[in-house]
Structure formats: C-alpha cells, structure tokens
Amino acid sequence: MIYLDNAATTPMDPEVLKVVQRSMRDDYANSGTVYSAGVDANRKIEQAREEIAFALSLPSRFRIVFTSGGSEANNLFIKGLCSPDRKAAYLGLEHPSVTEALDSLKVFGNDPVRLVEYREQGKMSRKAVPYLNEKRVRLLCLSHVNNELGVVQPIVEIAAMLRERSPQTRLFVDGVQAVGKCEFAETFWEGVSGYSVSAHKLNGPKGIGCLIYDDRLDLKPQIHGGKQQGGTRSGTLPTPLILGLARAIRISSERLPETRAHLEALNERLRSGLRRLQSDIPELKLRFNSLPVADWARQSPAICNFSFTPVEGEVVLHHLEKKGILVGLGSACSAHSKEPSRILRALGCSVKEALCSLRISFGPQNTLDEVDTFLREFGQAYQTLYPAFRSKAIST
C-alpha cells in the first residue's frame, strides 16, 4: 500500500511504537498516586515534558498541558481564554476545531471577527493588524501550516507586527500540521501565547496531543475533575501516550534537516510529474491550489493540493484505492460532509474545482518510487474517467 494522506494521520514510527508498547505494559500506575510506581510514572511524564520543551526550543515561560489531541488543545485555549467576552479573530482558513470553538462563543454575544478581506493567497495580510487594533481584538487564531493547502503563515513576522501595532492582541497558533515539518528556534516563541500539537500527525499515537501556552495566562479549565495538571485539564494522565508523543517529537526534530530535504524532493517530483502528465494527456487541465513553486518559506513541502476538472476527486480517490494508493480529499474532518472544501472555496475555487481536487500529503516514510506510481495511476484513472465526466461538463 502507498500511503499519501499523511495530513490526515500518519503510521506510527517503529521506535515510538516500541516506547508506547513497553510503557503500556509497565507504566500502569496512576501518576497521581504516592507509592513508588506512581512516582515513577509521574517522573517519566515530567521527563517527557522536558524532552518536548527541549526539542521545540521552548522558553521556560511556557507550560505544556497534555490533551487528547489537537482539537482539544485548540478548544481549551480558545474557550479557556476568550470565554465569555474576550474578542477573538481568525482568517477563516483554520481547522474546524478552531472555527467551531470560536463560534461557540457566540452564545455569550461574543462574535468572532473574521478577516475575510485580509487574506492574500491563504495568508494574513499586513493590513489586518491595524484593523485588529481598531476592533480591540484580544486573540488572533491562525494555522501555522494550513491542513488542506500547506500554506505557511509567517508567524514570527505577524507576531512582531502585533507587538508593534496591536499590542493587546495575543497570538494563538494551531501547529498540528507544522510540528515535525518546521524548524523551531527560541525566537519563534517570542510573540506566541498558545500553540497546539497532535501526536498522530507526526508518526505518534492517536489520542494524545498538547497545548503549549504562556504560563502567565489564566486559562479556564474545560474539563473538571481530579485537578490533574494544576487543574487546567483534569483526567488521569495516559503515561504511555505521553511518552509516545515526546518520543515522536524528539525523533522528528532530530531528523528534521533530512526530513525537510526528503519532503522537498518528493514534492518537486510530484509537481514536475503532474506537469508532465498535463502535457502528455491533452484533456488534463491542472490547477495547483497549493503554491506551484518551490518557495518553502510560504508552502509546506509535505502538502500538495490540485484540481483537475471535470473529473471528481472522490471517484479518482476510489480508483486509486483499488490500486492500493491512499490519497486525501481536502480535510478528512469534512470528507464525510460531501460539501466542497470550505478552504478551497475561500481561496477562489469554483464548486466544481473544489470537488475535482485531491490533497497529496507526504511523510518521511514515503519514497520517490511511490510518487512515480501515484503519477502513473493517477494519469490512468483520469483517462479512464474523463469520458464519463466530459459529457457531464458539456451538458451543464
């Protein structure tokens, strides 16, 4: 099987798997208990926190709170900080766990500000900053790497502008698609107040993630109970998953330079291959929804999104599946809704173009050969399916 849907989730790294398995067997003691087995579990969790902080170059003012994953981390920060009446803003290209969490504040009469007019090719325009100031916005929510397109927000630059032009606006970043693919220096964190991570997007286990946030902030807990993690997030800590998360982050950070180079090579191969297909197959008209050039500061090499009207992405997906190739349809969270991708529509795609699209997303385990196989099978599937959709295109 060729797995090219790594933005949806990733296979477990064998080393991480071993860590989790061993810990599942050995570390069953509740880390909140006072006998030595519990103390040991707690020590391992604290070591994991340190490991994560080190791998991401986190300054000491940040706290790490473990959550069930990225969605919970986003919810905890947004609701914990903005509920009931702190004004928040977003671009409209974020994951539903950000946008829906913001929408949930509407019950308090706290309508989030949507920066639709301040988008430039998926990024936030500089002009948004004075507007945020004018609207007295207290929190700006952005995705570090967009989950459907791979657009990278210039976080450091935005943070610097906010400090200067809209100092009361804090910055929250959904980092679910970025960790393991982007580099983190201590300077990155200067203007960031909150950041979310999910283990299963970086070859770690499902069901674990964390919220990294500025310790000076007072977050209202969203899950009440036994006051674990200082009361910010109650619930017995899953030691094995936490160790798995830490190991996955450590491995990805140690291998980052080679992973980056590898992802870039895969992406180049894919884009050039698609262009070649376009010239070989006269009826294939491609549109790159991701940035079509190798500008890796603005575009993550891990994701490539493209449209090919009039053939529907979902039908191509199943034809590729038959050949053992798994690819993505926009975002997996909305793949069940049958609605064309909100993000692609926001970017100016027609309904047709949004429906006729695929998202290829790479992980470190993918190979150039796999990309070649994908290209061959995609070309074939497209040619098989084109006649059926052509008549459709003419009649509509």
Next chain:
Amino acid sequence: MSRERTILIRYDEIALKGKNRRFFIERLRHNIRSGLRGLDGVRVEVPHGRVLLHCADSQTQEIVKRLKVVSGIASMSVGVMVEPDLEAMARQGVEWIAPLVEKNPNATFCVRTRRSHKGYELTSTEVDREVGGRILEQLRPQGLSVNIDRADFRLEIEIGLPHTVMFQNRIEGLRGLPVGTSGKVLGLLSGGIDSPVALFRMIRRGCRAHAIFFDNQPYMGKGGHDKVQRLCRVLTRYQQAMRLWVVPFEEVQVAIRDNCRPDNRVVLYRRMMYRIAQALAEREGYQALVTGESLGQVASQTLENLNAVSRVVQCSVFRPLIGMDKNEIITQAKNIGTFDISIEPQPDCCSVFMPEHPVTKARLPELENDETRYPWEELLQQALEKTEVQDPEPSPF
C-alpha cells in the same frame, strides 16, 4: 431470588392455521430455541394454545430481550408457578403490586383468570373476584384500587396449563409468523432507509430473507458495502441467519452509461439488477424478489418505470412498502434498528452514472432498443460469476 420463572408466550395468527398449525408451532418452537442459544437450563413446553418457557430468575431479562425479535410471538408475560390455592395466589399478587403502590399511591390493578383445568372448584370469574378481593384488602390503605379496563398492573392467572401460573403485565412481541414458514426470498438491499424495512416486513411474514447488493467499487468507496453488511447484521437478529450476495456492478453501469440514452440509464440499471437477482434466485432456490420501492418516491418509482423494470423477470416481485409514505417507513426503520445505519452519509456515484434528467415514464420499445446496444447477457453472466457471498453474524442489541 433464585426462584424459577415461567414465561408465557402467546401467538395469535398461528391459532388460525387449521391443519398446518402443528408445522407453524414446531417452527416457532425451533426459532425460540435457536434464539435462546447459549442460555443453559431453559425448558420449553407447548401446551394447548401457548408456549411456556421455564428458566432461572436471573435469565428472564435476557430471554425477554431475545424473544422480542422472534417473529410469530404476539405477546409474552413473565410469571411464576404457584399452588392452585387462593391464598398463595393473593400472596404472589401482593408481592408484585406492593412496590408499585409505594411509588404511585393511585395505582390500579385487575385480575384476569383463564381456566383450562375445568375440574377446578371455582370458575374464572370467581377466582378473579376472590384473589382480587384479598389483594385489595391488604393494599387498599396504601391507595390501590381496581380498574378493569385500564389497569396499571394486569395480574393474569392460568389454571391448569397443566400447572397453575401467575403472570405480570404483557410485553408486546413482533407478531407475524415464524421465520421459515413462508419460504425464502431475495431482497435488493441498497444501504438506504427503505430496503431494510421491506426485508423486515417479509421476515415478519415468515420468510427467510436473503439480500443482494450491487456494488460499484471503485466508483464508490467501500462505505456502501460496509453499510449493507451492517444492515444485514441487524436484520439477522430477526431471523438468526441470512446470506448477503455482493454483485460487482460497475462494468454493467459503465456499459449502459457509454452506450445507452442517458435519460433511460436509471431504468436500465434497474432492469439489469432485476435480471441478475432473478438468475441468482433461481440458482439458489429463492422464491421471490423483494424491493423497497414506494410509489412515486423517486423518479424510478413511477408506475411506468416499475412496470418497465418488472417486465424483465418472470418470478414474483414483492414491494411491501409500495403504499407506505416516507414517515411511516422511517418510523419502522427506527423501531427495527436500521435507521441510524441507513442515514450515515454514503458516498454516491450520482455524478458519474446518473443523468441530469432521468426519465419518469420509460417506454418499453426505447429500453429494448437501448439494450441491443450493449452485451447485457454476457455482462449478466460475468456479474453472476464474480458474485461473492457472505454470512453476516447477528449484531448484538
């Protein structure tokens, strides 16, 4: 309480069956037995007009749950064997009714006796009065009263079954006829709301219903197939065993799409489905086809189109939902437990195979003409050869 319990099972329609009655009752007894597989120590008796189950008190809840899905049972009551003695009967009655009165001081009850042991010293009405009077005497101070027509608690006494047994309130059964008394049918199952209900209605009329599913992978994902499998697991609850035939259908659809008039496609697909289903039914000894069609519900379900489709088969085609409206169908789907599965979003292939304007009044000569343009006999054979069979396990409930 580790006391032995007796469950009385009533059937209604079977009672009318004249000379075939034995066959129906034997079938019901067999179905009850296999429905209770895995429960030890349950004894089944079939005295005149009734089925009696003897079991441990701890088993009653599980048994009632399982009996609720056995077709042919009109109602059932849980009870105990008692001495045919008025004091003993009243004592049992008080034991059951007292907790009820405690919760609701306005509670009402009635006693209903049936006497098949005609040598018993009192008539049924006398027993009603005597036992009822004794219970009332004890519980009237707490607020209990008698209500013959709408009692909260209906105490039933059967004297001489051969035993004397007392029962609590009736629990509704599925009604209908025991599965296996009406033969075998093959239902066209799509994954939507209607077809599982149609199959269920045939099961309740005593049929063993098997299913056929037309799969158009790779145009559609595995989601449709998976849904149909889970629907079959729910339907298997009602009949213990069924088969699911999965027919690869994409080649037929591609051939029709590429060669025939677009407006006629839907009817042409259905004609092929009927043909394949009939061929399979003949091979496997199924006596009729069943579909979930309901008149006028969608474009393919007009009288003209139903007729155009039925023309291609010689066997009986049953459409138990033909006169039902959508809300009735949905209510039944919810009751039998298929609704939640049916409404899960299912990837469909409309965009590839469906025309913009499907014909609502297909004309036979046109359809026959379309069918000269692709090798349907050959494709039918191929589809049959590639058909796979599965035996879904009943899903727990």
